[in-house]
Amino acid sequence: MGTLNSTLSSLLSSINQEISAKEQQKIRDSIVSSIYSCAEEIARKAAHHQTDRKFELDQKIDNIVTSRVFGIPIMLALLGVILWLTITGANYPSQLLANSLFWLEGQFTNFFMMVGAPDWLHGVLVLGMYRGLAWVVSVMLPPMAIFFPLFTLLEDLGYLPRVAFNLDRYFKKACAHGKQALTMCMGFGCNAAGVISCRIIESPRERLIAVLTNVFVPCNGRFPILISLSMIFIGGLGATASSTAAAAVVVLLVLLGVVVTLLMSWLLSKTVLKGEPSFFTLELPPYRKPQVGRILIRSLLDRTIFVLMRAIVVAAPAGAITWILANTYIGDLSIIAHLAGWLDPFAVLLGLDGIILMAFILGLPANEIVLPIMIMSYLSAGAMLELDSLTALRTLLVDNGWTWLTALSTMLFSLLHFPCGTTLLTIYKETKSLKWTAFAALMPLGTAILVTFAIAQFAVLLGLV
Amino acid sequence: MKATDKSCCTEAYEAFGLKLSQNQLVVALAGNPNTGKSTVFNALTGLKQHTGNWPGKTVLRAEGTFVHRNKKILLVDLPGTYSLLATSADEQVARDFLVLGRPHAVIVVADATCLERNLNLVLQVMEITAKVVVCVNLMDEAARRSIKVDIEVLSRELGVPCIPTVARDGKGLTELKDAVLDVATGVTATSPRQVSYEPHVEQAAARIESRIRPYLPGWVNHRWLALRLLEGDMSIIKAIIDHLGNGSEQLLLQEGSAVWAR
Amino acid sequence: MTDTIVPLSQLPNGASGTVKYLTAQGQVRRHLLDLGLVAGSKIESIRRSPAGNPTAFNIRGAIIALRNEDADQVFVTLDKTMEEKNESHR
Structure with missing residues (x-):
């Protein structure tokens, strides 16, 4: 059988060599024309257009959403509305979930006390693991359950290809692919999902650029930190924080993320991923009435639960480890305090402090535990807990020396730093390369350090802080 | 060559990462992008779906099962493509499965509002296999745009069963399943139109x-x-x-x- | 006038043309053929993106956006009749 195969393969390649490349191209042209003219002929017989008007409504909609004047503002407005709906809508259910999950924690604690379990076991399992999980679920689930359906709705309507159409020029200038805009949209929900969606980009070079830069779009796990800090510090509103102001600040941060994405894509294209933009096609499909039922099922089952499960898988062990670090003492300081103290001199250069930087490092498995770790460390309570209001959080942070610069640096660091563990794992699966996965972590980290360092030093130099 | 000899053995499916149970028929679902192909897929398989990757490729593969007239059918969703010229990974995956996976039947979903573009793919699929059923989807949208598709003429011209559907409302799906089963089991003999070249x-x-x-x-x-x-x-x-x-x-x-x- | 051959990107908005030949080679040519751009195909320029590039075309019933660099490798003749038809419609 082996010999038969080699006979076959040598026969096929010799046939291939008999025909010149030029001839092959001519034949291909002719083959494609023949198929299309056959298709034309059949369509002429079988389909009858009774009028000339086609896609009239579509054209009218497109005249607006891709117009020179309104195209980009409409895009931004839609983004703002979706973020606003997500922020406002998630508030109440988040609270509700947190209350019930923390009530359950109380029950667990009672149970552990009843059976007389050792303190450390209760600490690792309940105060570490369970509380970490409860945090992630209550903070992540409601926004995702709102964001993903809204996003799927836009997808189903057929609006997203128009976004890519509007933005392609800028991506082309960065030697990247217009469909990268679509993968970025996906990244808002979850960067891991965004990385997977990069498959729609055909050219390997441009796909890799999209994969590596997806992290510059803040995902749902990072929105809570961006939102609460912008409500507390940038709006300067304290207790009467408005979701509108927070949404506006977050939109600005998102825009910055887009600018960084374009810059980094360009930089990558000029250095390690040299190359010209490849062939680009994008279909602008007709607008279709969305199927609400299917949207809900698809976005809840396929996206929300999927992303949540992965977050849970990393958050549980991370919670346990954090508890252990916070409750193991070397001398009279916990390991966490030692780490923070050690990181502090460097963190201060970036406008942060040791605890913030450590929280980002410990938060590698899941971005949503960054803020809880920070709070926990400030309170030295040894377990992650949620403060009941933003005012309390503000007091805590200000008492620990936070200024507007600290808040700004933290937000920028959150926006630009390395992707979470799940995303890195996904990047490894998609690229099958440890080298690119490491690069995907180090490149954003470098960017975050550079930007925060520049801003912090600039502010200090001008005496703004 | 005879079309009836084309159905395949379990081993060939395993090369594509598919697990097949006894007496199951394999049906591939092809179609242009934006033709409602995934709606057809969802409507046929409901929630009995499984997603994964094509072996060695970062191309998403969805497969699902349904039972029709006591026959178990494994439906494999191919990537949406305009053609099978294999210019992209998607096209390559679709073509390789049609040629090497040798499904018992292929459903090609076509958009009734732009038949010509969709027939291009139909003709290319029919060059690979005779066991084709064309699902002429979005019939409601075609009607709204005053496009009249003559299904009888289309079936005659193509030489394979053509079934009008509105997949999102579930219209025409039973007829589609009937036609697919008949083609897969050889009850319906097809004589697909072959493109004549220069x-x-x-x-x-x-x-x-x-x-x-x-x-x-x-x-x-x-x-x-x-x-x-x-x-x-x-x-x-x-x-x-x-x-x-x-x-x-x-x-x-x-x-x-x-x-x-x- | 009817026989002037221009690159596809110079097809004015709303005007239609007929594909005469492709200068693209290799993969790009395959892609263009794939989309149905063969000699004799009708093509209509639909709209430009806000930044002027890419341009969306009606190619065999689907609206497909191409970057000007790629569209420039397709040469078309302008269909005068289309405009005249439109004029008489109004």
């Missing part, structure tokens, strides 16, 4: 066809392969040789040994 292309293809015939198993469409050789598409050639080489074909070779023994 005389010099046809002649050259015939010459190559006679040269490669003795060396190829019966289930590869020799004319189709000759045309690919003519246009210098070596990717399918490589895929076929790899497929034959990986040993998954031994069972089948015995069955077609007359061809193989020369």
Whole structure:
């Protein structure tokens, strides 16, 4: 059988060599024309257009959403509305979930006390693991359950290809692919999902650029930190924080993320991923009435639960480890305090402090535990807990020396730093390369350090802080 | 070559990462992008779906099962493509499965509002396999745009069953399943319309066809392969040789040994 | 005038043309053929993106955006009749 195969393969390649490349191209042209003219002929017989008007409504909609004047503002407005709906809508259910999950924690604690379990076991399992999980679920689930359906709705309507159409020029200038805009949209929900969606980009070079830069779009796990800090510090509103102001600040941060994405894509294209933009096609499909039922099922089952499960898988062990670090003492300081103290001199250069930087490092498995770790460390309570209001959080942070610069640096660091563990794992699966996965972590980290360092030093130099 | 010899063995499906239970029929779902192909897929399989990757490719594969007239059917969703010229990974995956996976039947979803573009793919699929059912979807949208599709004429011209559907409302799906089952089990014989090429292309293809015939198993469409050789598409050639080489074909070779023994 | 051949990107908005030949080679040519751009195909320029590039075309019933660099490898003749038809419609 082996010999038969080699006979076959040598026969096929010799046939291939008999025909010149030029001839092959001519034949291909002719083959494609023949198929299309056959298709034309059949369509002429079988389909009858009774009028000339086609896609009239579509054209009218497109005249607006891709117009020179309104195209980009409409895009931004839609983004703002979706973020606003997500922020406002998630508030109440988040609270509700947190209350019930923390009530359950109380029950667990009672149970552990009843059976007389050792303190450390209760600490690792309940105060570490369970509380970490409860945090992630209550903070992540409601926004995702709102964001993903809204996003799927836009997808189903057929609006997203128009976004890519509007933005392609800028991506082309960065030697990247217009469909990268679509993968970025996906990244808002979850960067891991965004990385997977990069498959729609055909050219390997441009796909890799999209994969590596997806992290510059803040995902749902990072929105809570961006939102609460912008409500507390940038709006300067304290207790009467408005979701509108927070949404506006977050939109600005998102825009910055887009600018960084374009810059980094360009930089990558000029250095390690040299190359010209490849062939680009994008279909602008007709607008279709969305199927609400299917949207809900698809976005809840396929996206929300999927992303949540992965977050849970990393958050549980991370919670346990954090508890252990916070409750193991070397001398009279916990390991966490030692780490923070050690990181502090460097963190201060970036406008942060040791605890913030450590929280980002410990938060590698899941971005949503960054803020809880920070709070926990400030309170030295040894377990992650949620403060009941933003005012309390503000007091805590200000008492620990936070200024507007600290808040700004933290937000920028959150926006630009390395992707979470799940995303890195996904990047490894998609690229099958440890080298690119490491690069995907180090490149954003470098960017975050550079930007925060520049801003912090600039502010200090001008005496703004 | 006879279309009825085309159904495949379990081993060939395993090469595509598919697990097949006893007596299950394999049906592939092809179609242009934005034709409501995934709506058809969801409507046929409901929640009995499974997603994964095509082996060795970062292309999403969805498969699902449904039962019709007591027959279990595994529906494999191919990537949405305009053609099978294999210019992209998606097209390659779709084409490789049609050629090497040898499904019992192929549903090609076509958009009734732009038939011409969709027929291009239908014709290309029909060059690979005769067991085709065309699902003419979005009939409601076509009606709204005052486009009248004459299904009878279309079926006659194409030589395969054409079923009008509005997948999102579930219209026409029973008829579609009936037609697919009949084609898959050989109850309906099809005579797919073959594209006629320019005389010099046809002649050259015939010459190559006679040269490669003795060396190829019966289930590869020799004319189709000759045309690919003519246009210098070596990717399918490589895929076929790899497929034959990986040993998954031994069972089948015995069955077609007359061809193989020369 | 009817026989002036221009690159596809110079097809004015709303105007239609007929594909005469492709200068693209290799993969790009395959992609263009794939989309149905063969000699004799009708094509209509639909709209430009806000930044002027890419341009969306009606190619065999689907609206497909191409970057000007790629569209420039397709040469078309302008269909005068289309405009005249439109004029008489109004």
